[in-house]
Amino acid sequence: MDLNTDFTMTIDGKPVTSASTIPVINPATGEAFAQAPDCAPEQLEAAVASAQSAFKSWRRVPLEERQALVAKAGARLTENAEALARLFTREQGRPVQGAQLEIAGAGAWMQAVAGMSPPVHVSEDSAQQLIETRYVPLGVICAIAPWNFPVNLAMWKLAPALVAGNTMVLKPSPFTPLCTLKIGELFRDIFPPGVLNVVSGGDELGPRMTAHPGFAKISFTGSTATGKRVMEAAAKDLKRLTLELGGNDAAIVMPDVDLDEVAQKVFFGAFFNSAQICVATKRLYVHEAVYDGLRDRLLAIAKATKVGDGAEQGTGLGPIQNRRQYERVLELLDDARANKLTLLQGGEVPQNGYFIPVTIVDNPPESARVVQEEAFGPILPILKFSDVDAVIERANDSPYGLAGAVWSKDVERAVEIARRLETGTVWVNQNLYLRPDTPFAGHKQSGFGIENGQEGLLEYMAPQAVYVARA
Numbered sequence: 001m002d003l004n005t006d007f008t009m010t011i012d013g014k015p016v017t018s019a020s021t022i023p024v025i026n027p028a029t030g031e032a033f034a035q036a037p038d039c040a041p042e043q044l045e046a047a048v049a050s051a052q053s054a055f056k057s058w059r060r061v062p063l064e065e066r067q068a069l070v071a072k073a074g075a076r077l078t079e080n081a082e083a084l085a086r087l088f089t090r091e092q093g094r095p096v097q098g099a100q101l102e103i104a105g106a107g108a109w110m111q112a113v114a115g116m117s118p119p120v121h122v123s124e125d126s127a128q129q130l131i132e133t134r135y136v137p138l139g140v141i142c143a144i145a146p147w148n149f150p151v152n153l154a155m156w157k158l159a160p161a162l163v164a165g166n167t168m169v170l171k172p173s174p175f176t177p178l179c180t181l182k183i184g185e186l187f188r189d190i191f192p193p194g195v196l197n198v199v200s201g202g203d204e205l206g207p208r209m210t211a212h213p214g215f216a217k218i219s220f221t222g223s224t225a226t227g228k229r230v231m232e233a234a235a236k237d238l239k240r241l242t243l244e245l246g247g248n249d250a251a252i253v254m255p256d257v258d259l260d261e262v263a264q265k266v267f268f269g270a271f272f273n274s275a276q277i278c279v280a281t282k283r284l285y286v287h288e289a290v291y292d293g294l295r296d297r298l299l300a301i302a303k304a305t306k307v308g309d310g311a312e313q314g315t316g317l318g319p320i321q322n323r324r325q326y327e328r329v330l331e332l333l334d335d336a337r338a339n340k341l342t343l344l345q346g347g348e349v350p351q352n353g354y355f356i357p358v359t360i361v362d363n364p365p366e367s368a369r370v371v372q373e374e375a376f377g378p379i380l381p382i383l384k385f386s387d388v389d390a391v392i393e394r395a396n397d398s399p400y401g402l403a404g405a406v407w408s409k410d411v412e413r414a415v416e417i418a419r420r421l422e423t424g425t426v427w428v429n430q431n432l433y434l435r436p437d438t439p440f441a442g443h444k445q446s447g448f449g450i451e452n453g454q455e456g457l458l459e460y461m462a463p464q465a466v467y468v469a470r471a
């Protein structure tokens, strides 16, 4: 079979191929359908050198011009969402409509970030002196993205970093490099050469980048385990760091909810993108009065949801994105079976490809691996509770602190409970919704630093205090 090799890296504003390539696998078939460049060490050197050289002039481009170029890039991404969506589905697995939403949404997100500006704080403006603090860019950003929302999470880094006046070398996951390489191509004539470099490669490329002394900052989204390795690598040169890591989000369902409505919304929050979302509901605590009703409704939705190739009409949920993750989810299922947990499953799934039926684990013990660990796949433990204080404690008893949700008709009470959750984001009667102007920051081992909002923009800048004597 001929593989599509029409993918190039972007280095110094030019298309770059490589001597060796990495295969890209369609998770719905388990077969390679394309080859992506495998960035050689000297090509990474060229990308960093180009970004360093471009930084000298890009930082001096007026803020309004940088904002306008990022907005233009965002508009171009949205215009190309339909064209890119099929490629997205082939490499990532998500059904086409959801793929298109991510790409168009990422473009709109960039346009929103392009409207943000760093503040200037004046501490004193007197006859004696002017003291003001302004914000300056850092240098070359090393941006590393995961495979679950490959376009969105890369643009969350690109937009604020470039608005702030930095330049960038962006690396997608080896499992989903293609759309990001195409985006590099789409933006080639928008940004001056070297401002945005896009490189792809295998497992060695990430560590090679984080160890490179040419970067001023690493912005990383991925697992907590890898995040810790990135932090170690950053220590050597005291590189600045933003880490958006794993989560094991709890949702609490109070007894007064409308079960039909909440079942639909909770199902979406737990299983959208085949549950491969950092802020998906991964532990569902349900009050005993409504436990059976919600469990049965969730199972009915699972049975009615078609799991299959995202390229086919009518598919609700696609495959697990890659074999490594697929095997990890299978192992968690085996562990649940070995411990005699009750598994309730949705319908048939295709035999080829990395498919797992939607699985609900019926009231497992709190100590079960499927409760304690981030599954990052469609296995949702639902757990019974009767006492609110006790369930808040159970929800908070986790090394993670990414997001959480509370469902109740008594909004005031729900907000009270939500505020007691030890997470960076909490939702009341909704989930998964995030905005570009609102900070997103994992607590505990879910992260280090902030993305989005003005706080997220300032993570790509350093304050500079200017003291001017007047008298």
Ligand code: NAD
Residues within 6 Å of the ligand: 144, 145, 146, 147, 148, 149, 153, 171, 172, 173, 174, 202, 203, 205, 206, 207, 208, 210, 221, 222, 223, 224, 226, 227, 229, 230, 244, 245, 246, 247, 277, 278, 279, 374, 376, 402, 442, 446, 447
């Ligand atoms: P991962 O940590 O395996 O990989 C993420 C990226 O890091 C990839 O590009 C990979 O090539 C690179 N990488 C791997 N090892 C590296 C190393 N030693 N040094 C530098 N780079 C390295 O994560 P993943 O499996 O791609 O993504 C899933 C995880 O990401 C889940 O835990 C999920 O919760 C988390 N996630 C978090 C957020 C968030 O915003 N908090 C968003 C999405 C995903």
